[in-house]
Amino acid sequence: MTVLRDFVLACVAYLLTVYGVSFALSAIAFFENRSRIRESAAEGWETIERSRFTIPVSVIAPMHNEEVLCVAVVEALLALEYPELEVIIANDGSTDSTLERLREAFDLQPFERFERRVLPTKAVHAVYRSRVDERLTVIDKVAGGNKADSLNAGINFARFRYVCCVDGDTIYEPRALLSSMRLVLRDPAHVVGLTSQIVVATHPELPYRHTPGLAASTLLHNFQHLEYLRSFLSARLAWSRLNSIVCTSGAFMLYRRDVLEAVGGYSPDFSCEDIELTFRVHEHFLRRGVPYRILAMPEPVARTEGPDRIRTLTSQRARWQRVMLETAWHYRHMAFNPRYGRFGMISFPFMILSEVLAPFIELIALATLAAAAIVGAVHWADYGLAVVLMSLAIASVTVLAVRLEDAGTRSYRFVDLVWLTVLSPLELVVYRPILFWAHLRGAFGFFRGDTHWERFDRNLREAPSRLELL
Amino acid sequence: MNHLDARYLLPLLGVLAAVWLALALSVLLTRVGQNTAAALLRRLHAIVLRGEEPSVRLPRRLLERAVADPSTPAPVAKLFTARLLEHHGAQLVREARGETGRRWRRVRALTVLTRARSANAVPLLAEALESGDEELVAAVVPLLGELGELDSSAVLVRALRTNAFARSRVAAQLDESSRPIPQLLLPLLGDGDSQVRYWGVALLARYAGAEAIERELVRSATDPDPSVRAAAVEGLARRRTQAAGLTAAALLEDPVWFVRAHAARALRDLNGGNGPAVASLLADRSWWVRAAAKETLEARPGLALELLLAYLDHEDEFARNGAAEVLQNTGVLDALLGDASGSVPETAQRILAAGSRRLAGTAAARNGLDREHLEQLAATRP
Numbered sequence: 032m033t034v035l036r037d038f039v040l041a042c043v044a045y046l047l048t049v050y051g052v053s054f055a056l057s058a059i060a061f062f063e064n065r066s067r068i069r070e071s072a073a074e075g076w077e078t079i080e081r082s083r084f085t086i087p088v089s090v091i092a093p094m095h096n097e098e099v100l101c102v103a104v105v106e107a108l109l110a111l112e113y114p115e116l117e118v119i120i121a122n123d124g125s126t127d128s129t130l131e132r133l134r135e136a137f138d139l140q141p142f143e144r145f146e147r148r149v150l151p152t153k154a155v156h157a158v159y160r161s162r163v164d165e166r167l168t169v170i171d172k173v174a175g176g177n178k179a180d181s182l183n184a185g186i187n188f189a190r191f192r193y194v195c196c197v198d199g200d201t202i203y204e205p206r207a208l209l210s211s212m213r214l215v216l217r218d219p220a221h222v223v224g225l226t227s228q229i230v231v232a233t234h235p236e237l238p239y240r241h242t243p244g245l246a247a248s249t250l251l252h253n254f255q256h257l258e259y260l261r262s263f264l265s266a267r268l269a270w271s272r273l274n275s276i277v278c279t280s281g282a283f284m285l286y287r288r289d290v291l292e293a294v295g296g297y298s299p300d301f302s303c304e305d306i307e308l309t310f311r312v313h314e315h316f317l318r319r320g321v322p323y324r325i326l327a328m329p330e331p332v333a334r335t336e337g338p339d340r341i342r343t344l345t346s347q348r349a350r351w352q353r354v355m356l357e358t359a360w361h362y363r364h365m366a367f368n369p370r371y372g373r374f375g376m377i378s379f380p381f382m383i384l385s386e387v388l389a390p391f392i393e394l395i396a397l398a399t400l401a402a403a404a405i406v407g408a409v410h411w412a413d414y415g416l417a418v419v420l421m422s423l424a425i426a427s428v429t430v431l432a433v434r435l436e437d438a439g440t441r442s443y444r445f446v447d448l449v450w451l452t453v454l455s456p457l458e459l460v461v462y463r464p465i466l467f468w469a470h471l472r473g474a475f476g477f478f479r480g481d482t483h484w485e486r487f488d489r490n491l492r493e494a495p496s497r498l499e500l501l
Numbered sequence: 502m503n504h505l506d507a508r509y510l511l512p513l514l515g516v517l518a519a520v521w522l523a524l525a526l527s528v529l530l531t532r533v534g535q536n537t538a539a540a541l542l543r544r545l546h547a548i549v550l551r552g553e554e555p556s557v558r559l560p561r562r563l564l565e566r567a568v569a570d571p572s573t574p575a576p577v578a579k580l581f582t583a584r585l586l587e588h589h590g591a592q593l594v595r596e597a598r599g600e601t602g603r604r605w606r607r608v609r610a611l612t613v614l615t616r617a618r619s620a621n622a623v624p625l626l627a628e629a630l631e632s633g634d635e636e637l638v639a640a641v642v643p644l645l646g647e648l649g650e651l652d653s654s655a656v657l658v659r660a661l662r663t664n665a666f667a668r669s670r671v672a673a674q675l676d677e678s679s680r681p682i683p684q685l686l687l688p689l690l691g692d693g694d695s696q697v698r699y700w701g702v703a704l705l706a707r708y709a710g711a712e713a714i715e716r717e718l719v720r721s722a723t724d725p726d727p728s729v730r731a732a733a734v735e736g737l738a739r740r741r742t743q744a745a746g747l748t749a750a751a752l753l754e755d756p757v758w759f760v761r762a763h764a765a766r767a768l769r770d771l772n773g774g775n776g777p778a779v780a781s782l783l784a785d786r787s788w789w790v791r792a793a794a795k796e797t798l799e800a801r802p803g804l805a806l807e808l809l810l811a812y813l814d815h816e817d818e819f820a821r822n823g824a825a826e827v828l829q830n831t832g833v834l835d836a837l838l839g840d841a842s843g844s845v846p847e848t849a850q851r852i853l854a855a856g857s858r859r860l861a862g863t864a865a866a867r868n869g870l871d872r873e874h875l876e877q878l879a880a881t882r883p
Binding site for chain 2: 066069070072073074075076078079081082083084085086140141142143144145147155156157158190216217218219413416417419420423424426427430431433434437438441443445448449452455456
């Protein structure tokens with residue numbers, strides 16, 4: 032009984048710590064979000080958009096079997112409102128019709144271009160130039176088996192000082208680059224990296240106002256939508272304020288090219304590239320004592336398609352959990368190490384506590400509660416009460432994230448706002464068990480030494496027609 | 502501890518439920534408030550655009566928000582600005598001075614005064630610029646640019662000198678000035694700080710058409726700081742004169758790579774001679790210089806053809822690759838392959854050999870030729 036009591040108390044202490052820090056982060060994010068909204072309202076957007084002094088950006092999108100969305104993605108990237116940019120698509124050995132669709136849509140012609148081979152990558156078969164838009168280059172390369180290899184190939188071809196690495200299955204907002212580069216332009220000497228908010232949508236190729244809305248979408252998508260909001264607006268914004276962000280999202284990673292080259296580019300040795308790169312950049316600057324900033328912005332810059340089946344969702348999240356464990360293990364020397372400042376002393380330890388250890392603690396908690404219920408140490412009524420408490424704690428952080436989003440964009444329909452608010456307390460019992468299972472799978476995968484990379488199977492639907500996109 | 506103690510759990514449950522409910526209501530009520538304000542503004546816009554005067558007295562915050570919003574129609578913004586000045590003029594000036602100690606209230610007041618083109622606006626903006634408050638300064642710089650007058654530009658030039666805010670952002674505002682400001686910029690060229698000289702040169706490029714400015718840019722092309730030299734040659738490229746061409750040609754041999762790259766690109770824009778000097782940069786040790794040289798040579802295919810053919814046998818592999826790439830991009834290779842009836846001409850073979858297997862593969866794909874055959878030719882020099 033004593034052992035059981037200690038376990039229950041340890042779990043309660045764990046939950047109190049995690050929720051307490053989450054609330055504190057939400058509070059910091061609230062002020063950060065307010066500052067960014069006010070700054071944005073006072074910004075001289077037109078000048079940035081027109082100026083010859085606005086720093087040009089190379090946008091790199093890796094694509095592997097993206098025939099459904101590839102044309103829409105490239106069109107959105109070429110439509111970015113920014114004075115000078117180039118778009119580099121790295122076709123990573125697609126076995127479907129991705130290259131053919133791109134070739135047809137953008138009138139691609141093969142032309143040799145001798146790149147700067149600063150980062151090692153798999154061989155490039157051919158380089159294509161578009162006769163429709165000269166800013167577009169498509170690299171057709173041998174499949175690298177991961178996104179990192181394609182991104183590195185793109186960096187070798189990039190000409191501009193800042194590189195924005197994006198996903199090949201994500202649709203970007205026209206002002207994505209402009210709103211993100213705003214902060215870079217304020218301090219290009221110190222801002223070395225930046226990420227911004229990604230929104231999960233059932234039909235990412237359609238703007239929100241042209242969709243039936245969130246209330247008409249599946250529960251799985253809605254919970255992912257809420258989870259992304261919380262992750263980007265409550266957590267990343269707060270860590271950005273403290274300059275100790277642990278992950279610049281792979282769907283939108285804006286970095287100074289010289290920094291990417293200095294740290295050796297993206298690593299293909301991890302299951303996923305974004306979080307590991309963020310750690311490496313922190314380590315690079317903190318070791319040298321060079322001032323730098325990695326920022327997160329609240330503005331939604333893109334819409335991405337979340338998995339619409341439980342199997343694909345668990346597969347995706349298992350991979351995320353695996354890479355979290357791989358990264359935490361690889362960079363364990365930074366944890367609780369004062370040499371790495373706030374990153375080493377606060378944000379990385381919190382990541383270990385709330386993300387890395389979560390599946391193990393959740394497993395222990397489940398086993399303990401089951402044992403406690405069997406021996407009568409916990410009454411089911413109390414157990415239910417504890418579940419309601421946890422649900423409300425998560426829901427409060429979630430609703431605050433919805434509030435932050437709505438304060439910045441006011442894009443939600445009122446019915447969707449009500450829907451998201453109502454849905455928020457159900458996350459613990461409806462959605463979290465799926466994530467719990469995925470995290471456990473990811474943890475076992477890590478211990479098995481599994482490092483394979485696979486994107487989730489594309490949701491089953493047809494490519495959007497031009498008419499739909501219009 | 503037989504079971505969790507409800508004495509602690511129930512109050513905690515009450516607190517959390519209240520927090521969640523309060524947040525949820527705040528989300529929904531804030532949105533209702535915003536929707537109502539937006540609807541009210543839309544109605545007012547319609548009234549003003551019909552040429553009528555709205556009879557209601559509107560809340561100050563609503564007016565300020567509408568004035569600051571660039572999507573507000575100009576006549577509406579003008580009317581609201583007038584109302585704000587009429588009812589709250591003195592208060593706005595106090596707030597713009599920062600007397601309330603609230604940063605964003607100060608920004609709103611400065612915005613209203615700027616949009617009203619108030620005589621107080623420039624001195625108050627200048628005062629705010631010296632506050633050292635980064636977010637306040639970031640909001641003030643676009644307002645000074647928006648005014649676009651000589652006095653507001655002078656304040657921005659001062660900000661450029663003192664590095665009060667990111668210089669590129671200040672320069673972007675000055676570059677948009679509707680009034681010519683070369684007299685404000687020329688003194689920057691004599692500044693001791695090379696960054697100030699750099700921005701002076703970069704901004705003066707807009708006025709490079711004037712002879713006096715051109716002389717100053719030519720002089721800056723010998724500045725000890727390489728970034729100033731690079732900016733000078735870039736600026737001179739806007740004016741196709743002999744002096745500009747000579748300066749760019751001289752800087753092709755600059756010891757700093759990015760000056761050489763800028764000089765090569767300037768020669769592309771100047772459309773002048775110097776083919777041999779530019780072609781020699783194909784063997785430059787910097788990839789960026791080689792890329793700039795290729796761009797320039799591609800822009801002038803007629804001038805470069807003979808030179809490039811010579812570079813196909815250059816001892817430096819980068820130079821050979823570069824020459825082949827230019828001949829590919831200018832259509833010379835395709836023309837040679839297209840004319841070939843059966844065998845591949847020797848010049849085309851030389852281009853393929855100077856390029857790479859990949860160059861041969863892409864040439865075969867473009868021209869519908871046998872890929873393996875061209876790749877074999879690329880592997881053997883004629």
